Amino acid sequence: MDLVSSESRSHEWEATVTAVDSLMLDAKQAIMEEHHRRFQSLYQEGRWEEALQQIHVTLSCAADLLNESLQILNEALDGTAPYPSDGSTSSSTTTS
Numbered sequence: 520m521d522l523v524s525s526e527s528r529s530h531e532w533e534a535t536v537t538a539v540d541s542l543m544l545d546a547k548q549a550i551m552e553e554h555h556r557r558f559q560s561l562y563q564e565g566r567w568e569e570a571l572q573q574i575h576v577t578l579s580c581a582a583d584l585l586n587e588s589l590q591i592l593n594e595a596l597d598g599t600a601p602y603p604s605d606g607s608t609s610s611s612t613t614t615s
Contacts, residue, residue, distance in 0.1 A: 540591045547587060551580035 554577040561570035 544584065544588060544591070547580065547584045551577065551584055554580050 554573065558570055558573040558577050561573055
């Protein structure tokens with residue numbers, strides 16, 4: 520019976536992480552879209568220097584969103600613990 524309740528808690532935790540990951544990705548996407556809209560406005564107004572600065576911010580947000588999405592996908596496929604926040608991966612594994 521303990522095994523069943525332990526498995527149930529494990530599935531609840533996974534569902535919570537998935538919901539949190541989804542909310543984080545949605546938030547990052549909304550931020551990126553807002554930066555993109557700002558870039559488009561600056562570009563259409565002919566404010567070239569500001570538009571150039573804004574496209575750098577927009578691309579940085581897009582890269583962050585893609586990296587976060589890839590990290591979540593890798594975790595889901597591998598069933599591993601989260602990667603370090605700097606995006607690096609560790610090749611070391613522990614065995615018991």
